[in-house]
Amino acid sequence: MLYPVAWHDDRVSLIDQTRLPTLYSRVEIRRSDDMAMAIKTMIVRGAPAIGVAAAYGMYLGAREIETDDRAEFLTALDGVADLLRGTRPTAVNLFWAIERMLKTARQTVGSVESIQAVLLKTAQEIQEEDLRTCQAIGDRGLEVLPESPQKLRILTHCNAGALATAGYGTALGVVRSAWREGRLERVYANETRPRFQGAKLTAWECVQEGIPVTVITDSMAAHCMKEGLIDAVVVGADRIAANGDTANKIGTYSLALVARAHNIPFFVAAPFSTVDFNLGDGAQIPIEERDPAEIYRIGDTQLTPAGVEFYNPAFDVTPAASISAIVTEDGAIPPEQLGGRIPSQQNS
Ligand SMILES: CSC[C@@H](O)[C@@H](O)C(=O)COP(=O)(O)O
Numbered sequence: 001m002l003y004p005v006a007w008h009d010d011r012v013s014l015i016d017q018t019r020l021p022t023l024y025s026r027v028e029i030r031r032s033d034d035m036a037m038a039i040k041t042m043i044v045r046g047a048p049a050i051g052v053a054a055a056y057g058m059y060l061g062a063r064e065i066e067t068d069d070r071a072e073f074l075t076a077l078d079g080v081a082d083l084l085r086g087t088r089p090t091a092v093n094l095f096w097a098i099e100r101m102l103k104t105a106r107q108t109v110g111s112v113e114s115i116q117a118v119l120l121k122t123a124q125e126i127q128e129e130d131l132r133t134c135q136a137i138g139d140r141g142l143e144v145l146p147e148s149p150q151k152l153r154i155l156t157h158c159n160a161g162a163l164a165t166a167g168y169g170t171a172l173g174v175v176r177s178a179w180r181e182g183r184l185e186r187v188y189a190n191e192t193r194p195r196f197q198g199a200k201l202t203a204w205e206c207v208q209e210g211i212p213v214t215v216i217t218d219s220m221a222a223h224c225m226k227e228g229l230i231d232a233v234v235v236g237a238d239r240i241a242a243n244g245d246t247a248n249k250i251g252t253y254s255l256a257l258v259a260r261a262h263n264i265p266f267f268v269a270a271p272f273s274t275v276d277f278n279l280g281d282g283a284q285i286p287i288e289e290r291d292p293a294e295i296y297r298i299g300d301t302q303l304t305p306a307g308v309e310f311y312n313p314a315f316d317v318t319p320a321a322s323i324s325a326i327v328t329e330d331g332a333i334p335p336e337q338l339g340g341r342i343p344s345q346q347n348s
Helices: 032-040 047-064 070-085 092-107 112-141 171-180 197-209 218-226 252-261 335-340
Strands: 005-008 011-015 026-029 152-156 184-190 213-216 232-235 239-241 246-249 266-269 315-318 325-328 331-333
Touching (some): 005 047, 005 112, 026 032, 032 047, 032 070, 047 092, 047 112, 070 092, 070 112, 112 325, 112 331, 152 171, 152 218, 171 266, 184 197, 197 213, 218 252, 252 315, 325 335
Parallel strands (some): 152 232, 184 213, 232 266, 266 325
Antiparallel strands (some): 246 315, 325 331
């Protein structure tokens, strides 16, 4: 199993996802500002993995605070939270994990040292919970996949795999479970412009596990559906509003539309930590805009002439009505019923 975030004695070890698939390497993180930078530069990426990384970032920041005074400590910890919150705006798991760490710190009675110890334990719990959650999502996904053909061809977008979570993955968790149960023929992976998470990361994960994978460019999805090559689409999510509208990697929305046009089921696989029950609908989800260089340059190659302008939104919002079901750790939920399913810990 792949673990993109790992705690080792006194530091966090991250798989450097900017270097895959050419090079598998790990980056050692000892400070909260380095963790913030790792999230911003996408050394670690994918909503649940960002949440886990931010939780450890909060602990690293807590460890850096030099005071015995509880009030001073909690004020300084708010500063760490602000630093980490400023890294990426769309994936709600980031904010969810930071809030949970802050709440834990405020509720812990005792010395600063004891709060620091509890924060490390909480970050580890968030990580372990996400791994269990993803395994549950993967297995519960089997309940909604089409019954025929016996072996399915599943199309996915971006990377919602082990690399994007504590391990196992959400959308790719469903793929992994289907593969284990003999229900998968192959994965079609959209390359996912502009950063190629599908071509680089999803394909790499599949190759690691011997799961047959075909990479296509994003513009080929409709054609492949028309050719009868796709039985189901399964994607992850960065933030889901209470009405089921779902923000995920740019290109997901058009994929949902073409899936509907071809009568192919379109599933979102995500943990409850990705649902933002405070937002009534997807129009309120903040969409990250990234450096235009992601569009106009690949490696050292400049793709466009000088003088053109760019727009580089990293995510889009798929309306709930275009989603067949949201596969959570509690099973598949019709998007319109999501609002009634606030888990108790998010209700408080
Ligand atoms: C289980 S990960 C789900 C999403 O976070 C994933 O599909 C995605 O859009 C990741 O975007 P990224 O910009 O690579 O962080």
